[in-house]
Amino acid sequence: MSLITAPRRDVAWFGRFSALLRYGVLIGVGLIMLYPLFWMVAASFKPNHEIFGSVSLWPQDPTMDGVVKGWRTGTEYSFATYLLNSFAFIIPKVVLTVVSSVLVAFGFARFRMPGKQLWFALMVATILLPKSVLLIPQYLMFREFGWLDTYLPLYVPCAFATDGFFVFMVVQFLRGIPPDMEEAAVIDGCNSLQVLWHVVVPVIMPAIISVALFQFMWSLNDFLYPLIYLSSVGKYPVALALKMAIDVTEATAWNQVLAMSTIALLPSLIVFFLAQKYFVEGITSGSVKG
């Protein structure tokens, strides 16, 4: 009530002050969020002594030295090899994850069958199961298969919908879609696989894209699994190459390491900016609606 009876001038003043305060907080936090990233990009183009010298972003003495030498790396392989290695297992991983999660989610969301509740509960439980408890036996298992130092342990499990999170995401998405169109297609004589391919897949495209994007970024960031499964440097992905770089070039070549870190982040950044809305959609549809 007080808001209505107060003189209008006060309200306007308060509104402006509060907007100012809000922008102040937004910009302040924004700076903290982004400054380290800008600093890293800037450091890639600075000579080493300058990285320590100042807080300033702009290189006084810009050089491509860090990028060029960093790209060459201290190993017999260039950074291109490590990038290609990353993609060598990420692409099958993304494809297999999408295919298996969609098939399984479709089964869970649209079929009635005995025991479904139990399997679904187990799938959700796997999301919460800490990976470290499976780490050692999985390693031993893949060793028995003779898969060590190959990319197989990194992507083969994805063919079997082992990431419950993604199945859950697609199921949630499917639940939000009325099955009318699918029923119409069934009446027209489609079998379930045809319904899935011609009707469901186009409709759940946003969910499929966000599964693919998340799996892409998470796989690029993955460190522990490549670390235990891969032993030859020639097969290392970007993540391991960077770790190797900081171990070798302790204090000497910061600009090289930071330049390579910048390049390593580029694929994720590009994908993120091209498809931002799917990320937010992916996170929120997989969680809050449930």
Add this chain to the structure above:
Amino acid sequence: MYDNRVSGYLYIAPFLIGLATFTLFPFLASFLLSFSDYQLQDPVEQARFLGLGNYTQMAGDDTFHGSLGVTFLYVFITVPLKLAFALFIAFVLNFKLRGIGFFRTAYYVPSILGGSVAIAVLWRYVFAGDGLINQVLVWAGGEPLNWLGEPAYALFTVVLLRLWQFGSAMVVFLAGLQNIPTDLYEAATIDGAGKARIFFTITLPLLTPVIFFNFIMQIVQAFQEFNGPYIITGGGPLKSTYLLPLMIYEEAFKYFNVGYAAALSWVLFLIIALFTIIAFASAKYWVFYGNEREDGE
């Protein structure tokens, strides 16, 4: 929709196979291994049954005690701070201001780059002796600190890294905030409720499902933190950042004590399970589902 149980099972077959092969079997295997003295380089058949040997060894293992303490410290600092921060920022980002979309994106960027090694590497340099943080400290007239070399500060750098990545929790909070019907706020304002009152009687209760979800996810994640400490501090100095996942990794793949590592991983699993169970059990007392219940299955 379909009543054909055979097709239903065919569709979920990949999951069932994966569950059996890559989850249930390893899960049971690690349980069995945790009672053995199995060494990584030996054939599995050579493992001997130790009974509770690994677990009694843990009771007298100072490294384990230290690691457990650091892990709890890390989780108890990181999770509440991250949730509070994410909620606060979600609240600010929920304002209807011009250009808000830009800030939402900017705040999400560090999280999307997430657990990447590149970011952990960056962090190592940000907190190094001559790194960005110390430069800012000196510029502001303070003393540079030995962030990574001082046991009292090292864990803090990992905590800060993960606080910096509050984005996914924030997005979930933001979606929760936007799901609160505006007529509730309008009604409360007409009734003369103040801002604080509205926050505690409307916003917070209606956010509890989202808080619950974020809490579980963050707990499960924080207990498994590996990349941060491994890359930034390597577990040091003086094991001040030697979180349990690091110890499990090193026991298994550096010292080859797979049996002992499996036992450690089971302890970690039981701790996480305990927290999750307590959270779920307590949910009925504090998680408020309002009228969202009706849509059910």
